[in-house]
Amino acid sequence: xxxxxxxxxxxxxxxxxxxxxxxxxxxxxxxxxxxxxxxxxxxxxxxxxxxxxxxxxxxxxxxxxxxxxxxxxxxxxxxxxxxxxxxxxxxxxxxxxxxxxxxxxxxxxxxxxxxxxxxxxxxxxxxxxxxxxxxxxxxxxxxxxxxxxxxxxxxxxxxxxxxxxxxxxxxxxxxxxxxxxxxxxxxxxxxxxxxxxxxxxxxxxxxxxxxxxxxxxxxxxxxxxxxxxxxxxxxxxxxxxxxxxxxxxxxxxxxxxxxxxxxxxxxxxxxxxxxxxxxxxxxxxxxxxxxxx
Amino acid sequence: xxxxxxxxxxxxxxxxxxxxxxxxxxxxxxxxxxxxxxxxxxxxxxxxxxxxxxxxxxxxxxxxxxxxxxxxxxxxxxxxxxxxxxxxxxxxxxxxxxxxxxxxxxxxxxxxxxxxxxxxxxxxxxxxxxxxxxxxxxxxxxxxxxxxxxxxxxxxxxxxxxxxxxxxxxxxxxxxxxxxxxxxxxxxxxxxxxxxxxxxxxxxxxxxxxxxxxxxxxxxxxxxxxxxxxxxxxxx
Numbered sequence: 001x002x003x004x005x006x007x008x009x010x011x012x013x014x015x016x017x018x019x020x021x022x023x024x025x026x027x028x029x030x031x032x033x034x035x036x037x038x039x040x041x042x043x044x045x046x047x048x049x050x051x052x053x054x055x056x057x058x059x060x061x062x063x064x065x066x067x068x069x070x071x072x073x074x075x076x077x078x079x080x081x082x083x084x085x086x087x088x089x090x091x092x093x094x095x096x097x098x099x100x101x102x103x104x105x106x107x108x109x110x111x112x113x114x115x116x117x118x119x120x121x122x123x124x125x126x127x128x129x130x131x132x133x134x135x136x137x138x139x140x141x142x143x144x145x146x147x148x149x150x151x152x153x154x155x156x157x158x159x160x161x162x163x164x165x166x167x168x169x170x171x172x173x174x175x176x177x178x179x180x181x182x183x184x185x186x187x188x189x190x191x192x193x194x195x196x197x198x199x200x201x202x203x204x205x206x207x208x209x210x211x212x213x214x215x216x217x218x219x220x221x222x223x224x225x226x227x228x229x230x231x232x233x234x235x236x237x238x239x240x241x242x243x244x245x246x247x248x249x250x251x252x253x254x255x256x257x258x259x260x261x262x263x264x265x266x267x268x269x270x271x272x273x274x275x276x277x278x279x280x281x282x283x284x285x286x287x288x289x290x291x292x293x
Numbered sequence: 294x295x296x297x298x299x300x301x302x303x304x305x306x307x308x309x310x311x312x313x314x315x316x317x318x319x320x321x322x323x324x325x326x327x328x329x330x331x332x333x334x335x336x337x338x339x340x341x342x343x344x345x346x347x348x349x350x351x352x353x354x355x356x357x358x359x360x361x362x363x364x365x366x367x368x369x370x371x372x373x374x375x376x377x378x379x380x381x382x383x384x385x386x387x388x389x390x391x392x393x394x395x396x397x398x399x400x401x402x403x404x405x406x407x408x409x410x411x412x413x414x415x416x417x418x419x420x421x422x423x424x425x426x427x428x429x430x431x432x433x434x435x436x437x438x439x440x441x442x443x444x445x446x447x448x449x450x451x452x453x454x455x456x457x458x459x460x461x462x463x464x465x466x467x468x469x470x471x472x473x474x475x476x477x478x479x480x481x482x483x484x485x486x487x488x489x490x491x492x493x494x495x496x497x498x499x500x501x502x503x504x505x506x507x508x509x510x511x512x513x514x515x516x517x518x519x520x521x522x523x524x525x526x527x528x529x
Contacts (some may be wrong), residue, residue: 162396169382169393176380178364179343179373180445181397287384 005134007255008248013140014209015247016147020202021217021224022231022239023154024195029233031171031191032087034094038101039199040221042078045105046071046200047207047216048113051120060121064204068197075196076189083192084185110214120207143205150198151240158236167191223247223269230273232286241284245272294356296321296481297342297449302350304334304341311337313505314350319449322479326492326513328527329502335485336377338502339451342483343367343374355448369397373447377454377485379438383427387418390426390437394444404444411440414470432463439471451483456491464488468495489527493517501526 021039028036036042046067053063078101086097124142128135158164170177170187177184199217206220227246231238246269254265276284295318304312311334319325327335341348344364352359359367368374373394382390391411395404412419415436421429426437435455442450455471456464472495475482486492493499493513500510501522508526509516516522 162392165385165389165393166396168385172382172384173380175345175364176376176382177393178345179368179376179380180393180441181365181368182393183363183365 002134003255006136007251009136009140009144011248011251012244013143013247014251015227015244016143016240017202017206017220017243018223018227018246019147019240019243020150020198020205021220022227022243023150023236024198024202025224025228026231026233026236026239027191027195027198029228031167031188032083033091034083034087034098035233036195037095037098037221038105039195040217040224041102041105041109042071042075042196043199043203043220044214044216045109046074046196047120047203047212048109050200050204051118051207051212052113054121060123064123064201067204068200071200072193072197076193078196079189079192080185084188087188106214113214115214117211117213120204120212122208123204139208146201146205147240150201151236154194154236163187163190219266223250223266226269226273228283230269230276230283232283234287235283235285238283238285245269295319296323296355297359297483298351298353299342300351302338302341302348302352304337304346304348306337306346311346311505312341312348315502315505315507317500317507317510319481319483321481323498324475324480324482324484324496326496326499327483327485327502328487328489328492328499329508330528331487333502334505335487335502336453337505339374339376339453339483339485342451343372368445371445371448372451373442373445373449374451375438375442375453375455377457379434381426381429381434381437381441384425386423387426387429387437388422390441391418391444394441395446397445403446407444407446411443414443414474415440432459432467435459435463435467436470439467443474447480449481449483451485453485454487455484456486456488464491471495489523490517 021043024039025036028034049070050063050067053066054060058066082101083097086094122139124139127138129138129141158168166177166182167187167190170182170184174184202220203217207216210216223246227242228239230245231242249268249272250265253260253268260268297319299318300316301314302312303310303314327338329335337346340346342352342359344362344367348360350360354370354372359372382393391408395407398404417433418437418440421433426434429437439452439455455467459467468491474480484492484496493516496513499513499516501508503526509522
């Protein structure tokens with residue numbers, strides 16, 4: 001039983017990282033209907049920046065916070081400088097643009113920091129706590145707590161603040177938003193900035209569990225896409241639940257089903273997604289527009 | 294000086310010219326109707342003033358030029374545009390829609406007051422304040438669109454075909470409330486309407502557009518009582 005709880009908590013922690021990247025994808029998708037294939041590489045790049053700061057002597061916590069801030073502005077700059085010129089264009093064009101950014105950031109990171117593996121320190125102490133008789137790692141609990149805090153903050157932003165309401169409005173109906181005085185371009189920039197910061201957070205959370213190299217986010221991005229598709233690409237709640245389902249099911253299957261092991265465990269969440277999307281093509285929490293003819 | 298003074302306004306969608314140089318003006322507190330058949334360019338007049346189409350010419354609003362500014366900036370200067378088809382935020386609640394109307398305002402207390410006032414004018418909106426706007430009936434959505442525009446405390450209210458798709462009884466109700474609000478607040482209105490009879494009853498002054506040009510203009514009462522004009526331009 002103790003083993004089971006440990007595996008589930010570990011799965012939720014892994015799933016929380018997927019959820020953070022999935023949330024970033026959803027943020028951008030909702031406001032611009034762009035699927036940002038470069039989300040993972042943006043996060044990898046940010047993680048290298050944090051690593052660079054840390055190696056340069058900046059305390060880890062400060063390095064991470066600085067990186068989140070830098071990523072926020074870099075995300076806004078990417079929207080303003082690059083994406084803005086293609087918004088409202090053909091879907092395929094935007095796919096190519098974000099894929100191009102993927103390759104560019106990947107190569108750029110390799111050029112700056114090299115291609116070898118590097119260790120990345122964890123934000124949390126390498127320790128465990130005993131809760132209800134079960135020993136759980138502080139890191140796993142910490143990751144889940146960070147994700148919950150992020151979700152709480154995003155909920156506050158979107159549900160309780162004026163700028164959050166304006167961001168939702170700009171995503172829903174840009175023309176009407178401009179007519180009430182919302183500068184839609186600023187809202188899209190903000191969305192990209194938030195997404196970049198979220199991605200960076202996922203990067204520094206996942207890096208200690210893997211190794212930091214230019215392919216850090218490769219598989220995370222795929223799991224995050226799966227999480228977003230499972231939850232519904234337009235639903236923030238869906239991204240989180242989707243991330244958790246994937247994290248838990250892959251960890252459980254990898255632990256308890258012998259022939260699956262760590263090589264085939266990706267098949268389990270993908271199987272679940274396949275079934276869910278057959279029954280509900282818009283995902284678990286995806287909405288079809290509320291409208292009355 | 295007029296609140297809005299338009300001179301030689303041209304507007305085009307891509308290569309297609311829609312407005313061929315029109316002149317008109319709206320005085321403070323005046324209700325002006327822009328009439329004409331489908332495709333005459335009525336909607337384009339409003340879209341041009343809101344910066345949503347390519348324009349040339351002059352449009353002075355309260356001493357400054359309106360043209361060639363971003364739509365959001367024009368809205369912030371006090372031009373509230375209720376677009377054709379209402380443009381409500383379908384999945385946001387009625388209250389959220391109304392709050393968005395006041396997005397550019399900084400006086401939170403005044404906004405709360407105006408929210409109450411809007412619910413007073415349109416009690417059906419208060420009953421549905423938490424429902425998504427997309428679940429309202431066509432008439433309720435039009436009321437919401439008008440109320441949202443009023444939430445900005447506009448200096449010029451521009452309405453695009455508010456009667457479109459509404460039952461006659463709903464239209465009468467809407468224009469009844471609009472008339473009261475305008476009288477109470479000396480609101481300046483630029484109304485685009487295909488229903489000429491309705492618009493002429495509401496407005497003080499009317500312009501008739503034909504193929505992107507002003508074909509005639511005059512006081513609403515005079516236009517209404519001129520049988521010749523009515524038959525040849527307004528078709529009733």
